[in-house]
Amino acid sequence: MDWKPNRADKKPIYKQIADYIEQGISSGIFPPDRLLPSERALANELQVNRSTVSAAYEWLESLGIVERKKGSGTRVSTDIWGISHKRIPNWGRYVEDGSFLPNLPLVQRIRTETQKNDLINLASGELTPSLFPAEQFKKIFAEQLFTGHLGYDHPQGNEVLRETIASHVREYKNIETSSSSILITSGAQQALYLIVQCLLKPGDAVAIEDPSYCFSLPVFQSAGLRTYFLPVDKHGMNPDDLLSLHKKHRIRMVFLNPEHHNPTGTVLSLERRKKVLELSAEFGIPIIEDDPYSLTTFDGRIHPPLKSMDDAGNILYISSLSKIAASGLRIGWVIGPPKVIQRLADAKQQVDFGHSIFPQWIANEFLASSHFHTHIAMLQKKLEQQRDVLISSLADQLGSQVDFFIPKGGIHLWCKLNRPMNEHHLLEEAMKRGVAFVPGSILGSKKGYVRFTFGREESRFIREGVSRFAEAFKSIQSVPK
Numbered sequence: 001m002d003w004k005p006n007r008a009d010k011k012p013i014y015k016q017i018a019d020y021i022e023q024g025i026s027s028g029i030f031p032p033d034r035l036l037p038s039e040r041a042l043a044n045e046l047q048v049n050r051s052t053v054s055a056a057y058e059w060l061e062s063l064g065i066v067e068r069k070k071g072s073g074t075r076v077s078t079d080i081w082g083i084s085h086k087r088i089p090n091w092g093r094y095v096e097d098g099s100f101l102p103n104l105p106l107v108q109r110i111r112t113e114t115q116k117n118d119l120i121n122l123a124s125g126e127l128t129p130s131l132f133p134a135e136q137f138k139k140i141f142a143e144q145l146f147t148g149h150l151g152y153d154h155p156q157g158n159e160v161l162r163e164t165i166a167s168h169v170r171e172y173k174n175i176e177t178s179s180s181s182i183l184i185t186s187g188a189q190q191a192l193y194l195i196v197q198c199l200l201k202p203g204d205a206v207a208i209e210d211p212s213y214c215f216s217l218p219v220f221q222s223a224g225l226r227t228y229f230l231p232v233d234k235h236g237m238n239p240d241d242l243l244s245l246h247k248k249h250r251i252r253m254v255f256l257n258p259e260h261h262n263p264t265g266t267v268l269s270l271e272r273r274k275k276v277l278e279l280s281a282e283f284g285i286p287i288i289e290d291d292p293y294s295l296t297t298f299d300g301r302i303h304p305p306l307k308s309m310d311d312a313g314n315i316l317y318i319s320s321l322s323k324i325a326a327s328g329l330r331i332g333w334v335i336g337p338p339k340v341i342q343r344l345a346d347a348k349q350q351v352d353f354g355h356s357i358f359p360q361w362i363a364n365e366f367l368a369s370s371h372f373h374t375h376i377a378m379l380q381k382k383l384e385q386q387r388d389v390l391i392s393s394l395a396d397q398l399g400s401q402v403d404f405f406i407p408k409g410g411i412h413l414w415c416k417l418n419r420p421m422n423e424h425h426l427l428e429e430a431m432k433r434g435v436a437f438v439p440g441s442i443l444g445s446k447k448g449y450v451r452f453t454f455g456r457e458e459s460r461f462i463r464e465g466v467s468r469f470a471e472a473f474k475s476i477q478s479v480p481k
Contacts, residue, residue: 004046013048014055021056022065025076035073036066101218106424106442114436120465122452123436125213125262125411126327130458131382133325136371137362144365146358153354155345157184157333161364165333168367172295174308175317175335183341184355185348187332188292188320192255194344195288195316195334196223205249209237211414211444213262213290214255229445230254232261234405236268239275246283253286259303260293263443263451264414265407273306280314287315292323295376297409298384313337321363323411323455324379331355331363383411383455386462390454393466398473411455414440417448421476426450429472435465 005016024030036042039057043050057074060066068074102108114121148158156162162179169175185191192214200206202224208214210229220227228245230237236258245251256276258268268276280287289306297303307317313336320332334344348354366372387406390413394402404415417423423439430437440449454462 005048014052014059017042017046017048017053017056018059021060025065030076035075038073099222101222103218104216104442106427106439107216110427110436110438113431118434119431120435120461120468121456122454122462122465122469123438124456125323125453127323127379127411127455128457131379131455133366133371133375136366136369136375137326139371140362140365140369146361148357148361150357153357153360155349155354156180156182156341157355158357158360158364161360161367162333164364164368169317169319169335173291173302173305175305176308177335180338181335181341183334183345183348184360185320185332185334186330186352186355187322187327188290188318189332190348191318191320191332191334191344192217192288192290193219194347195253196220196225198343198347199286199340200225200253204252205245207242207245207251207254209256209261211263211440211446211449212255213257213443215444216442232264232266234266236261236266236272237276239272239279242276242279246279246285251285253288254280255288255290256306257290257292258306259291260296260407260410260412262293262410263412263438263440265405265410265412267303267408270303273304273309277306277309277314281312285314289315289317291317291319293410294319295324296380296383296411298380298387299408300377300380307335316340321366324376325366329359329363331359380409383409386454386457386459387413389459389462390452390466393463397466397470401473411453413452413454415450415452417450417473421448421473423447423450425476426472429476430469433468433472435468435472437469 003020005013005020007013009016021030021036030036036057037045039050039053043053046053057066057068061068061074064077066074067077103111110123113119114124156179159179161184162182165182166177166179169177183191185194196219200223203226205226205228206220207228207230208220209232211232214220226249228249228251230241230245237256242251242254254276256268258273260267276287279285287306291305294302294305305317307315316334316336318332318334321329322332334341391404391406394404394415401418402415403418404413407413417426423441427437427439438451438453440451441447443451452466457465
């Protein structure tokens with residue numbers, strides 16, 4: 001037997017052995033009319049423990065591929081091909097072997113639990129339905145007549161909407177651009193995916209903030225990228241850390257969320273923004289600026305995006321309507337050099353043949369109307385109120401047992417637990433009591449933090465949610481890590 005298991009592979013050895021035997025059955029190396037090697041013989045041949053071979057055979061037996069009989073050995077299942085001589089695929093192995101990695105199990109669990117109606121959701125990064133511009137959308141449907149065509153649209157998205165977005169970012173964010181430099185995407189998430197897939201290759205080094213929403217995304221691992229972390233303090237990430245990382249690892253791309261950062265709520269200082277741009281220009285490092293929250297600033301003051309100060313074309317700017325209007329609308333956009341936008345548009349065409357015309361039409365009418373400014377003013381006021389409810393509730397319920405940075409915009413609050421605690425255990429206890437949050441370790445390398453979202457629930461539910469969280473916290477505060 002020439003084959004040997006690869007001990008450097010992350011896949012368990014018993015599964016490597018099971019895969020080898022399964023492939024051998026398919027290719028005829030192990031024919032159905034003969035016994036498979038005994039556990040002892042195969043263990044000696046492969047230089048592994050007998051228990052490892054036994055685990056491989058048990059795995060194959062659970063899939064119906066082999067039959068095991070005490071005293072008679074292990075043989076290929078007599079019914080492996082079925083009555084019609086057709087074999088059922090091993091879907092479990094296909095699911096495991098796919099190159100696109102699944103979300104972390106805990107992320108999947110939180111998303112499943114937050115679908116329950118009786119659970120208070122302080123986890124999901126979206127707005128509560130009462131903050132959606134539902135009435136404005138109704139007026140658009142009632143007053144405007146859809147006159148667009150129903151075929152495939154421009155690869156970069158509807159041109160009228162792209163012109164409207166160009167005007168929008170010029171008015172609200174002082175970004176000068178044109179429709180040829182804009183790609184409409186299915187939210188910011190698709191924009192990130194397209195950038196990673198089209199502009200980077202396996203082995204490239206990228207820098208992300210720590211903590212960061214990007215920390216939880218498997219898209220970087222699926223693409224085979226090496227990720228390095230930029231610690232975030234109360235003024236955002238430190239450009240000196242980026243310089244240090246680049247000298248060691250030749251950073252190919254940087255992903256930043258400068259305004260009301262998710263999850264910490266911090267704002268990257270103007271001084272640091274300028275330094276990041278200087279480093280980008282000096283070393284030719286592209287910066288991906290993710291800006292979902294700048295229009296939620298509670299005092300109405302919008303800090304200059306990196307893109308508004310970008311004279312060299314080093315910034316790819318991502319934004320969307322998901323966090324300021326309706327997440328289900330799935331309208332996002334990327335602004336960048338035309339050559340890059342055309343490359344991303346080509347990839348998007350391969351994935352979905354372009355964006356649906358109806359949400360683009362609604363988005364255009366909404367952004368171009370007076371309703372938009374009115375909605376943003378309401379949103380800023382309501383989110384500030386909900387933030388204040390969360391802050392006062394935490395102070396009342398937990399006092400000095402927690403610390404937190406008070407954000408001036410966005411929808412998240414980053415909370416430090418002042419007692420050693422297993423935050424996953426805390427989440428389980430909290431969900432038993434009917435409230436969900438995001439453990440900090442999902443979003444960063446540090447333990448002992450949690451993220452609360454104050455945009456997803458009404459004020460009365462935020463108060464009750466914090467009360468339930470406090471009960472869970474106090475119930476396990478003495479439990480060791």
